[in-house]
Amino acid sequence: MPAKTINDIVALCKRRGFIFTGSEIYGGLGGAYDYGPYGVELMRNIRNAWWNAMVYSRNDVEGLDAAQISNRLMWKYSGHEGGFSDPLVECKKCGARMRQDKMADPTKCDNCGSTDITEPRAYQLMMGLSIGAMADGAINAYLRPETATTTYVNFKNVLDARPHKLPFGIAQIGKAFRNEISPRGFVFRMREFEQAEMQYFVRPDTDEQYFEMWRDARMAWWIDVLGIPAAHLRFTPHEKLAHYAKAAVDIEYEFPDGFAEVEGIHNRQDFDLGSHTKAQNEFKISANVMDNKDSTVKLSYSDPQTGENFIPYVIETAMGVNRAMLAVMHNAYTEEELPDGKSRLVLKLRPKLAPVKAAVIPLARNVPELLDIATNIENDLRRLAIGRIELENSGNIGKNYRRHDEIGTPVCITVDHQTLEDATVTLRLRDTMEQRRIKIDDVPRAVLDIING
Ligand code: ATP
Secondary structure (H helix, E strand, C coil): CCCHHHHHHHHHHHHHHHHHEECCCHHCCCCCECCHHHHHHHHHHHHHHHHHHHHHHHCCCCEEEECCCEHHHEEEEEEHHCEEEEEEECCCCCCCCCCCCCCCCCCCCCCCCCEEEEECCCEEEEECCCCCCCCCCCCCECCCCCHHHHCCCCCCHHHHHCCCCCCCEEEEEEEEEECCCEEECCCEECCCEEEEEEEEEEEEHHHHHHHHHHHHHHHHHHHHHHCHHHEEEEEECCCCCCCCCEEEEEEEEEEEEEEEEEEEEEEECCCCCCCHHHHHHHHHHHHHCCCHHHHHHCCCEEECCCCCCHHHHHHEEEEHHHHHHHHHHHEEEEEEEEECCCEEEEECHHHCCCCEEEEECCCCCCHHHHHHHHHHHHHHHHHHCEEEECCCCCCCHHHHHHHHHHHCCCCCEEEEEHHHCCCEEEECCCCCCCEEEEEEEHHHHHHHHHHCC
């Protein structure tokens, strides 16, 4: 079988309605994509699988959904306004602009091969906004470039609402925006994307232990929940640590062009809570909204037993949801030779991740008796609340199977003339193409078993 390329995935995404180019009819917009009917389902299922593991399966992690637009000062004091940039170089010959640290050879233009390249300059990645009638065009807010900072500034709010002893965490899934110099790799590097990040607050002397715990737990999730074989995943420790980090490791997936980052696990020490505690105190005093230094809010933790007050360390797990979806689709994409010499394309997704859980297909189009039974089965399946169920009334069974193989539907239920005689239907499984007859009454149970694996 031919190697699967990212272009195969792009074509499937467009043809079957997973992902479209953003602003497509007006020529598109670099780094922005729109998710279609099956893309939204797959993204939602990945998000749910993450939330399930990170929040619902534990008693020490709370959820949060912070605003995507935020006060400029927050990003000034977090260090992003001054420091969140990529090294931009320009080719003097062809004018191409490139991110120096991602160039194939930093001494040669990626586009034309010329060696006449400018010195790198820091290129600010945050998207500034000027909001409110009084703004006069000056930047007074930013679209957040990550969810993490919007979690740190809510540390005390969450802890006041849900008192926890350390360690405890705050999980957040949401959009992030970066003015990437060269968006590429389809949804791998976008200007608007989605992150699923969790900040775990620990006692400073336990940071190494929890860093290892989360590093291993996150890798296990990629393997056990997303179903990616361990051979296509690896850890890559950061060679150069950010100034605030004590340890950092990426989880990488083997895409067609090689291994690339899909998630990072970082030991950020007390850098974030510490800088916001310091900064907001300065801010409040200089803005004269707080005349008493001691009454400013500290993003610190008081141990109820010992009375100690200190700034916790943070272990962060930071995943890109779009990159996870791309990896999952790439891993599931399978072209198979069939015994009859034909071939088929099938998306072998974990049933829990599949955009459509089951399709009900009457063998012939618009035959009222068949359609009635199919509609009843569809309604019974809807009642299970397991996700999207589709009824196909085109009468072209071969085409229906092909379509559902390509979008990864784990099971099709076919209603035919025998159904009218003995109240049985054909259950057709995606991966094996095995077909078996079962009673209509047994369909919901059988589908549930398939979805739950
Ligand atoms: P990169 O080195 O690829 O630019 P990063 O190290 O800056 O990524 P983080 O800031 O750690 O990434 O963000 C956490 C996760 O968010 C990444 O592992 C990735 O999955 C995702 N992510 C980051 N930038 C983008 C982007 N531009 N488009 C899509 N996903 C992204």
